Amino acid sequence: MRYSQYFLPTLKENPKEAEIVSHQLMLRAGLIRQTSSGIYAWLPLGYKILKKIMDIVREEQDATGANEMLMPTIQSADLWKESGRYDAYGKEMLRITDRHDREMLFGPTNEEMITDIFKSYIQSYKDLPCNLYHIQWKFRDEIRPRFGVMRGREFLMKDAYSFDMNPDDARYSYQKYFLSYLRTFDRLGVKAIPMKADTGPIGGDLSHEFIILAETGESGVFVDKQWMEQDFTGRSIEYADREGLGKYFDKITDIYAATDEKHDEENCPLAKDQLIEARGIEVGHIFYFGTKYSEPFGAKVTDKDGNLVTLEMGSYGIGVSRVMAAVIEASHDENGIIWPESIAPFDVAVINLKTGDAACDAFCDNLYKTLQKNGKDVLYDDRDIRAGNKFADIDLIGVPWQIIVGPRGVAAGMVEIKNRKTGEKQEAAKDKILDVIG
């Protein structure tokens, strides 16, 4: 992409409504634009990143054997009356009526709808287990939206639903998602620690929150040092290895991690020097809630012996749009965002320091094409502005690698390569660039 042709409106100053750094940087880097309180338009660069996060989430969901689908944003109130949550959800649910005065709502989640859909097709134990998910916009009419997309009213969520014959199978499904979440957040370039959680209005008796550690996080957390020192992505575990997965789950959930609400200083099993106090942002939440929805919806199948069995269910959410803000909270400096390579909007930026100079232009055009041919997604800053502006913008939007091309270098066949994260700069010959940036 040529910067001169890209809609990428960056801001030099912080808009006054933005309080926390991720919100400030998302506005300044031209990722989002607020259209109402807690509701945002995703500008081209922001949407590009959002899609990258979605892709990783999707790949890791698919790896568990889950089926992707897409359910509507608007739901009938009737479904929610059946589960009893139409009243229980309160004002947080955005209720609307259509032209026939039918009661509708903008879905805050999809347990009711998925249960209703699923039960009408499935009658036999042979069809189980089954996992379904979608990535769709949700709306929760927060009392007070704040912190940009961190606590918006409209947000993008991946929500998955598991259906099993019995509690034991359902726990296995839960553990699969648990592992997939560890892997997902690892690929997103952040440390997300699972912590035992309340089940809230979703209901159920087994639940974990996945919390990204970030200095500016909303809640205080207390975790065992081990979390910081080790890799807990269980790479060697196969989802099909039920026993191995169960053992791994037990091992991981045994390592202390608690939010400040659950942490009890007096009864904490850890020695002080083994405990880390930090702050975190909740980006995922998984629940096993049994028959809470299958019961009222009559979602049953026939087992081997011909008996009707009510389905055991769980649901599994990742706040896709929130993850973006959380990553920024966890990864930025005074100059801007530092994207992990996996979700960076571009792999590399080519900065032409002297647009209009025939030698520089030719060199950069050629480099731009060569990098693209080698599979790199390149942002080529071909704008006719001062060098300082380009450095500031590229740092702000956080592209992992910068290739800086100036007249002096071109004459010598050399470029400067800067790593955004470390700040390290090195000279490299043109044909060695790919060796450096990988």
Next chain:
RNA sequence: CGGGAUGUAGCGCAGUCUGGUAGCGCACACGGCUGGGGGUCGUGUGGUCGGAGGUUCGAAUCCUCUCAUCCCGACCA
């Protein structure tokens, strides 16, 4: 919903108390000097002063109502 605040150019703000030609910085356009970390000089463009009503010869400024946004609290992917 309770408490606090703010709405003036795309962004950040002054002007409001004490009514009298709507300003500054950045950004933007054009020109000059510049040219490896948001440079500089000059000339310009851009405003229903959130909205409605009222007081007044005259309202960004005073009064009433209203809308929006933000912060603190209770709730949450």
